[in-house]
Amino acid sequence: DDELVRAVHRIMSHADASRRLDVRANADNAEDAARARRFGAQGIGLCRTEHMFLGDRRQLVEDLVLATSPQERERALAALEPLQKADFTEIFQAMEGLPVTIRLIDPPLHEFLPDHTELSVKVALAGEGADDKDRRLLAAVKRLHEQNPMLGLRGVRLGLVIPGLFAMQVRAIAEAASAVPGARAEIMIPLVAAVQELETVKDEARAILAEVGVEALVGTMIEVPRAALTAGQIAEAAEFFSFGTNDLTQMTWGFSRDDVEAAFFSKYLELGVFGVSPFESLDRDGVGRLVRIAAEEGRRTRPDLKLGICGEHGGDPDSIHFCHQAGLDYVSCSPFRIPVARLEAGRAALVCEGSDTR
Ligand code: PEP
Ligand code: MG
Numbered sequence: 001d002d003e004l005v006r007a008v009h010r011i012m013s014h015a016d017a018s019r020r021l022d023v024r025a026n027a028d029n030a031e032d033a034a035r036a037r038r039f040g041a042q043g044i045g046l047c048r049t050e051h052m053f054l055g056d057r058r059q060l061v062e063d064l065v066l067a068t069s070p071q072e073r074e075r076a077l078a079a080l081e082p083l084q085k086a087d088f089t090e091i092f093q094a095m096e097g098l099p100v101t102i103r104l105i106d107p108p109l110h111e112f113l114p115d116h117t118e119l120s121v122k123v124a125l126a127g128e129g130a131d132d133k134d135r136r137l138l139a140a141v142k143r144l145h146e147q148n149p150m151l152g153l154r155g156v157r158l159g160l161v162i163p164g165l166f167a168m169q170v171r172a173i174a175e176a177a178s179a180v181p182g183a184r185a186e187i188m189i190p191l192v193a194a195v196q197e198l199e200t201v202k203d204e205a206r207a208i209l210a211e212v213g214v215e216a217l218v219g220t221m222i223e224v225p226r227a228a229l230t231a232g233q234i235a236e237a238a239e240f241f242s243f244g245t246n247d248l249t250q251m252t253w254g255f256s257r258d259d260v261e262a263a264f265f266s267k268y269l270e271l272g273v274f275g276v277s278p279f280e281s282l283d284r285d286g287v288g289r290l291v292r293i294a295a296e297e298g299r300r301t302r303p304d305l306k307l308g309i310c311g312e313h314g315g316d317p318d319s320i321h322f323c324h325q326a327g328l329d330y331v332s333c334s335p336f337r338i339p340v341a342r343l344e345a346g347r348a349a350l351v352c353e354g355s356d357t358r
Pocket of ligand 2 (some may be wrong): 223
């Protein structure tokens with residue numbers, strides 16, 4: 001057994017010495033962060049903050065959605081801020097000075113609200129005696145209903161529409177970072193499609209960081225095709241790009257991430273459109289082309305632009321190989337995939353030696 005462990009260790013060390021890509025983890029809490037480090041993660045490439053608004057905190061999100069005055073909204077945000085600060089503090093502590101990319105809240109609001117049917121039934125059964133909050137929640141659920149929530153009010157759009165939401169998160173990140181010695185925060189804006197969206201959020205974030213006296217990178221996800229195609233402009237306002245290839249694949253192919261695959265993927269496999277689902281292995285001709293365009297144009301604007309990937313593809317060997325060739329700086333994947341990513345990144349560097357694109 002000892003011999004096997006030593007052999008694995010030797011192979012990993014060889015891969016690590018060869019690779020040019022850094023390997024980070026997708027982790028949303030201190031436990032995952034610690035696990036990621038045990039597997040050799042060099043940082044967190046994606047901390048999804050939406051998970052932090054579930055459980056007991058749903059109540060506060062409901063208050064935020066139901067707020068009818070700026071005062072009510074501020075009260076709800078003020079209640080969330082210390083909780084968020086504690087979340088980020090734990091993660092910074094677990095990462096001990098390694099970079100942590102924190103993505104501001106992304107998903108559609110309805111995910112935090114009660115189910116429409118259940119609530120309708122509850123309100124209808126209660127009749128005259130229905131709880132006032134339930135009635136207001138039901139009205140909000142109806143108001144926020146979208147036919148295509150994944151293409152709707154989420155990501156940066158949410159941040160622009162709800163004043164103070166992103167600012168609350170940025171302040172919590174800044175204060176957590178200032179409380180943990182050596183903390184390295186990177187703030188990431190999701191679902192950006194136009195530089196104006198990013199500029200607005202970045203300026204607000206920069207002002208808060210300056211006020212708290214904390215240094216942090218501010219960057220964006222590239223996960224909407226338009227963002228990839230206008231990367232030269234977007235890089236004016238971003239210090240890093242992280243490719244969100246889950247959404248980028250969805251929007252490039254026009255496939256739904258959530259439900260459509262089973263209906264026709266077997267036909268596509270039969271036709272040879274792809275050998276494996278493009279959600280599993282990065283489609284070089286389409287999605288990959290967008291990644292290359294964004295990398296080249298982004299770096300033309302900002303030569304030191306940092307580039308990473310944090311979609312599921314960041315843990316897939318063939319996609320990691322592509323990321324090496326496209327000149328990315330890091331891949332970020334689930335903690336359990338880190339050893340595979342380290343090996344593949346090393347292999348890609350050895351195989352591509354001499355024929356490097358960078
Ligand atoms: C992505 O879209 O690739 C991504 C990493 O973000 P999420 O999966 O949370 O939408
Ligand atoms: Mg996404």
